Amino acid sequence: MQEEHSIGTTSGEPPLEIPPPVPQDVPGTVPAEEFSEPSDLPPPLEPQTPSPRRPTFGDRVKRGLLALIVAAIGWAIPGAGHLVLRRWGRAAVGFAAVALLAVVGMKMRGNVFPYHGNEPFDVLGFVADASSGVFYLLTKTVEAAGPDVAHASGDYGTRMIAAAGILNLLLLIDASEIASGQKS
Amino acid sequence: MQAPQTPGLRLTHWQAMCLFALLISVAFGFLSRKKPGERLRYAIYAFVMFLLIAAALGWLMYPLSH
Numbered sequence: 001m002q003e004e005h006s007i008g009t010t011s012g013e014p015p016l017e018i019p020p021p022v023p024q025d026v027p028g029t030v031p032a033e034e035f036s037e038p039s040d041l042p043p044p045l046e047p048q049t050p051s052p053r054r055p056t057f058g059d060r061v062k063r064g065l066l067a068l069i070v071a072a073i074g075w076a077i078p079g080a081g082h083l084v085l086r087r088w089g090r091a092a093v094g095f096a097a098v099a100l101l102a103v104v105g106m107k108m109r110g111n112v113f114p115y116h117g118n119e120p121f122d123v124l125g126f127v128a129d130a131s132s133g134v135f136y137l138l139t140k141t142v143e144a145a146g147p148d149v150a151h152a153s154g155d156y157g158t159r160m161i162a163a164a165g166i167l168n169l170l171l172l173i174d175a176s177e178i179a180s181g182q183k184s
Numbered sequence: 185m186q187a188p189q190t191p192g193l194r195l196t197h198w199q200a201m202c203l204f205a206l207l208i209s210v211a212f213g214f215l216s217r218k219k220p221g222e223r224l225r226y227a228i229y230a231f232v233m234f235l236l237i238a239a240a241l242g243w244l245m246y247p248l249s250h
Contacts, residue, residue, distance in 0.1 A: 090214050097211040104203065109192035148192060156200040157192075163204065167211055174215050 110157025
């Protein structure tokens, strides 16, 4: 190695020694001596779980559509919106509560508001009653005799039918929030 | 042809109120809580509150009927 860096002379002078080349720092490379020495850098971080991906516009559109579909199904059949989302408990209890309220209200001969209401309260009553979905359509099947609000029992029945519809509204709002990801 | 005039289901005010409060309380419990124990506790709490507040409102309105 030494001979490689020395140049011999013919006049008897000692050969010139050429120092070995100093390693130059090349950008992008690590000097060899730094591999073996302990580094002052902090230890590497533990591998972390990847952060959740931010929803794209397409994801939000899909979730919005799913929320609308779930709300429509939940309106038609109380509890069916939760059934689609595999929330069995809420689906069963929701259906049972709405069905019992609506059927008991109709059996008590409560008033079911028709579509063509003239007064604001009639329109609100229709909205509340129609929110019970399939039970609104089954009114005549459940109680053929029709409403009888001359008795207090019929008046209680009117409130129960409306409460069934409002409860179904709560159910479908809950289901659509779960479907859109706003609620777990 | 006229529909038969049936008296329909007759419930007293107290019975109708208890049935209403029970159904709504159970539904509220399932909608607002996740764990079974919490659901039961909330349903009982809501049921009792329904009855107590209804009774209190009834007594508040009592002078208006006389």
